[in-house]
Every structure is written in structure tokens, then in C-alpha cells.
Amino acid sequence: MKTLLKTPQKKSDVNNSVNTTQNFAFSLNKSFAIMSIIVATTLSCQFVTAQETPTVISKSVDSSIIVSGVITDEYGPLDSANVILKNTRIGTATTKKGAFKFPKPLKKGDILVVSYVGCETQEVTISETSRVINITMKAKEFEVILTSSGSEKPYRSNRK
Numbered sequence: 001m002k003t004l005l006k007t008p009q010k011k012s013d014v015n016n017s018v019n020t021t022q023n024f025a026f027s028l029n030k031s032f033a034i035m036s037i038i039v040a041t042t043l044s045c046q047f048v049t050a051q052e053t054p055t056v057i058s059k060s061v062d063s064s065i066i067v068s069g070v071i072t073d074e075y076g077p078l079d080s081a082n083v084i085l086k087n088t089r090i091g092t093a094t095t096k097k098g099a100f101k102f103p104k105p106l107k108k109g110d111i112l113v114v115s116y117v118g119c120e121t122q123e124v125t126i127s128e129t130s131r132v133i134n135i136t137m138k139a140k141e142f143e144v145i146l147t148s149s150g151s152e153k154p155y156r157s158n159r160k
Contacts, residue, residue: 064105
């Protein structure tokens with residue numbers, strides 16, 4: 001059986017193996033130092049290049065308007081009032097506190113249709129300053145017709 005590890009026979013063999021180990025370690029340190037310099041130079045060159053090129057920030061005119069608001073009537077906030085973009089199916093309903101946030105950005109000239117049972121439908125045209133829209137709904141006028149049982153003649157109130 002062959003021995004893979006040799007034990008040094010002489011003191012000079014020990015010195016040679018120590019020198020070889022030191023040379024190898026020095027070689028590794030030298031290689032590491034060279035690689036570090038290359039990496040640092042590459043990174044600094046890219047960094048300098050990034051600083052030298054001017055950054056141009058273009059400001060695009062965004063005409064989209066995010067609209068929110070509160071829908072109320074004379075008694076307070078309206079729960080589940082409808083807020084719909086005219087001639088579309090895009091819309092939302094108000095919360096219990098009458099608040100809404102339209103789900104799509106709008107643009108100047110868009111028309112929101114606001115409706116609620118028992119109230120007149122209202123239309124609001126969006127302008128550049130329309131960010132928060134608070135609307136007070138008006139109650140519809142009802143005509144009540146009362147008849148007595150067995151009579152075909154309607155009773156009409158004189159109150160208006």
C-alpha cells in the first residue's frame with residue numbers, strides 16, 4: 001500500500017514545504033488583491049459614468065383626475081348612492097358615511113351621474129379642479145293618490 005502523505009525526512013524538506021506553503025499563500029493574496037483592484041476599478045468606472053451622464057426627467061402632463069367625495073341629502077350621508085361615469089358601466093357606490101372614491105381616473109369633461117332612490121338624479125361635469133366632489137341630493141316630488149275602498153274617485157290633496 002502506498003502512503004499518500006509523506007513525512008519530511010530532513011530539515012531542508014520541512015523548510016521547502018513551508019516555503020511552498022508561504023509562496024502559495026502569497027500567490028493567493030496577490031491574486032485576491034489583483035481581483036479586488038479589478039472589481040473596484042470596474043465598479044468605480046460604472047459609478048463615474050453614471051454620474052457623468054446627465055439625467056433628464058421628462059414631466060408628462062397627466063390629465064387624469066382622481067375623484068372622491070361625499071353624497072348627502074338634507075338628513076345626512078346617503079348609503080349606497082350610485083356614482084357612474086355617463087354612458088359607461090364604470091362606477092361605484094357610497095359607503096355608510098356617504099363617501100366614495102371613483103375607481104378610474106377621470107379627465108376634464110367627463111360627466112358623473114349621481115343617483116339615489118327617492119332623489120333626483122344629478123350630473124356633475126369634471127373640471128381640472130375637481131378632486132373632491134360633495135353633492136347634496138334633492139328629494140323627488142311625489143304625487144300621492146288616495147282612494148277610499150270601493151270608490152273609483154281618487155282623492156287628491158291640495159297641498160303642494
